[in-house]
Amino acid sequence: MAPTYTSFVVLGSGGSLSPYIIDALSKEPDVKKLIVFSRLGSSSKPIPPSSKAELLQVDYNDHTSLIDIFRTHGTEVIVSTLSTDAVTDDNQKKVALAAKEAGTVKLFFPSEYGMVTHGLGGKGHGWLSGKDEFKDFLESIDLPYARVFTGVWFRWIPWLTGYNANGKINILKDKGDTPISFTAEEDIGEFIAYVSTHLPPSQLANVRFRLQGERRTTKEIASQLGKPIEFVDAIPGENSEWPTSIATECELGVGSTGYNHELKKDNDVAGPEGAGSGNRFWEGHVWRKIEDVLKL
């Protein structure tokens, strides 16, 4: 069967997630063209020479040249790995507008890859609301999108639990029993490469993929990794308010990829929007376990 899409652009070159997406797309034989956008003057790490990706330095404000690039390469899929700054400063939006005008782009993966943001638009949750509002924008310009919700990435467990600060799994006092979705960065990249080359366009347009490599409470994480627990008022580490705020949300259940912001609880786990429901689109895949990736 002919691959669904073969020409890709990845936005962002040397971030926390982009190397995994670039690597997975590079290894997918059905991907014939792979361009990576990086900002002019970016100090991101260069792409390894073994990758089949071609790095282009772009000016996100140069609408005409973005259209030219998409048309020249017949770009069909854009995978945005841009930072949350780019969601709020409109660089992601500028790419989407050029993609729409180019006329070649069939699918846009907006920068999501975390907690479920569906339903947060207009609710004043900062960049989380901004991600949901970006989906509304894509609908307004009629550019099909696929959103990938992943819960917490495996390599961010040390940050979320303050492990880097004191070698312990720090858990907010009286908490630690709420299940959270965790996914390996490699699985996120490989999932995107797989579905966009194998699923029909109808299964890719305007969808939410709710992935889940493992579902664990923070107490279970401590036991799985064989690390001591410390109960704390705030997660220790640099900018402690960030992991503390995410850990607080996770303890409310929001870290599950089955979370429904309207109902304020998980969707039915057996239903089409349950935690990990997106995994079914990659039949036969063995999802990585935390210990496959995280060596502490």
Ligand SMILES: NC(=O)c1ccc[n+]([C@@H]2O[C@H](COP(=O)([O-])OP(=O)(O)OC[C@H]3O[C@@H](n4cnc5c(N)ncnc54)[C@H](OP(=O)(O)O)[C@@H]3O)[C@@H](O)[C@H]2O)c1
């Ligand atoms: N679930 C989790 O555990 C988790 C953890 C972290 C992040 N996330 C989410 O994953 C997504 C990607 O995050 P990340 O940490 O990988 O991003 P990042 O490393 O902060 O940034 C990714 C790339 O975006 C580009 N960039 C940065 N600021 C930009 C701007 N203002 N305009 C245009 N490009 C810009 C840079 O590429 P160039 O320098 O090449 O231009 C950068 O390498 C975000 O949506 C974030 O919320 C999830």
